[in-house]
Amino acid sequence: MVLVITLRSWTHFGIITFLPQYYTRCLHHSHTYAADIVSLFLLAGAVGTLVGGPLADRWGLKTIIMLSMGLLMPMLYLFPRLTDLWLILTVAVTGFIIVSTFAVTVVLGQELLPRNVGLASGLTLGFGVGMGGVGTTLLGWVADHWGLTTMFHVMPLLPAAAFLLALLLPNWEEVVRMHGH
Template identity: 45%
Template sequence: MNQAAIARTIPKKESTSYRILFIIGLCHLLNDAIQAIIPAMFPILEKSMGLSFTQLGMIAFALNIVSSLLQPVFGNITDKKPFPFALPIGLTITLFGIIGLAIAPRYEWILVSVLFIGLGSAVFHPEGSRVAYMAAGPRRGLAQSIYQVGGNTGQSLAPLITALILVPYGQFGAAWFTIAAFMAVCLLLYIAFWYANKLKSEQLERKQKSNLPNETKPITRAVKLSLTLVLFLIFARSWYISGMTNFYAFYTIDKYSFSISQAQIYLFAFLVAGALGTFFGGPLADRFGKKNIIFLSMMLTAPFSILIPFVPASVAFCLLLITGFVLMLSFSVTVVYAQELIPGKIGMMSGLTVGFAFGMGAIGSVALGYLIDLIGLTTTMTLMGLLPLIGLLTLLLPSDQTLAKWNG
C-alpha cells in the first residue's frame, strides 16, 4: 500500500505548473524592468549631473556587484533552509531603492539607492529560479526560459522607459515604477504561499521515500572545471551585453547623429530580440541538447557582433536583431546546465550563474566605461565584438549524456 501511495504522487510531482511559471515570469519582468531604469537613466544623468562615463560605469557597478556577490550567498542559505517569503521581502527592498533613486539630489545618493535595488535583486533571483525549478516538472529548459524571458523582457523595456518616461519627466519619472514594485510584491505574496505549500508536500514525499539514497554527491574535479568553463562563457556574454546596454546608445548618437529617443529604438530592438532568444533557448536545449545550444549561440553571434560597428544604421538595426536573438539563446540554458552539474544546489547554482552574470556586467560597465574614456567609443565597440569568440570554450564542456551519467 505504501508503494502504491508513493506511485500516485509521482505524476503530480512531475506535472508542469504553467500558472506559477507565468506569474513568477511576470514578477521577474517587473523586477528587471525596475533595474532597467538605471542604465536607461544614463543619458539623463550624464546631462543633468555632468557625469563621466567612468562614473556612469560605477553606478552600474554598484547595482550589479551587490547582486552578484549576494545571489549565491542567499541561494546557498535557502538551499539549506528555504524561505518562501524572501521573494516579497526582496521586492519591498527594491521599492525603497526606487523611491530613493527618483529623489536623489547627488551622485552619492544615486549610488546608495541602486545598492538597495541590487540587494532586492539578490534576494529575488535565486528564489525565483527555485520556484521555476519546482514548477517545471520534466520541462526544466522550458520552465527556466519562461522565468528568464520575463527578466530579459523587463530589461528590454529600458529604451521605452527612457523615451516615454525619463526624457519627458527626467529623474523623478523613476517614481512611476513604485507601482510596478508594489504589483510585484502582491504577486510574490501569492507565490510565497504556493511555495510554502509545495515545500510541505515535498517534505511529506521525502518521509514516504525515506529509504531512497540522498541525491547530494561530492563535487568532483571534472565538475569544478566544467563549472569554471560555464562561468567564462557567462563572462563573455555579460561583458558584451553590458557594453551594448550601457554604451551603445552613445555610440549611435556619435556615429549616426541620432537623438536619445532614436538611439533607444535600436537598443530596444537588440534587447527585445534577446528576450525572444531567451524564450526559445530552453525548448531548443530540451530537444537538441544544452551543450549544442550554448556552443551555437556563442559562435553564430560572433560574425554579426564583429560587423555591427562597421555598417550603416539600417544594416546595424538588422544585425542587432540577429545578435540579440542568437546570443541570448544560451541565457537560460547555462543556468539549467549548471543546476544539472551540481544537483541539489538549485538556489546556489542559479545565484552563482545569474549572479556571476550580474557581477561580470558590473565589472564590464566600469572597465568598458574606462576604456571609452581612454581609447574612445568606436575602438571599444570594435573590441567588444570579439567577445563571443570565447564561446569556443564550449567544446571543452562535457556532453549532456556525460552529465546524465555523472548524475546516475
C-alpha cells in the same frame, strides 16, 4: 561555465550600455532613436529567451551555448561596420542570439550541480549578471582611451573566448554519467 556566462554578460551589458552612445555620438542619431534601438535589442532578446530553451531541448544545452557564442562573433564584428537598416537588423539578431542562452545556462548549471540548484542559480544568474557590470567598466575604459568604435572592434573577442571555453563544457550524456541518472 561561470567564465562563459561572465563573458556573455560583459558582452550583453556592454551592448546595452554603449550602443546608445554609439548611435548618438558616432552615428549622430537622436537619443530617442538610440533608445528605440536598445529597446529592439532587448525585445529581440526576450524572443530569444523563448526560443533558446526549446532549441536546447532539441540540440543540447552545450550546442546552443556554442552556437550562440559562435554567431555573436560575426554579429559584433559587423556592429561598427554597418549603418541604417543593416545595423538595425544586426542589433535585433544579436539581441536574439545573446539572450537565447540565459535560461539555457541556468539549466546547465542546475544539471551540473543537481544537489545545489540554489547555488547553481546564484552562480548562473546573480554572479554572472553582477560580473556584467565589471565587464562594462572595462569596456568603458577601452572606449574612453580609444573610442566607442574601437570598443566595438574589441567586443567580438569576448564571445570568441566564451566559445573556446564552451568547448570544455560537458555534453548532456557526460552530465548524466557524472550524476548516474
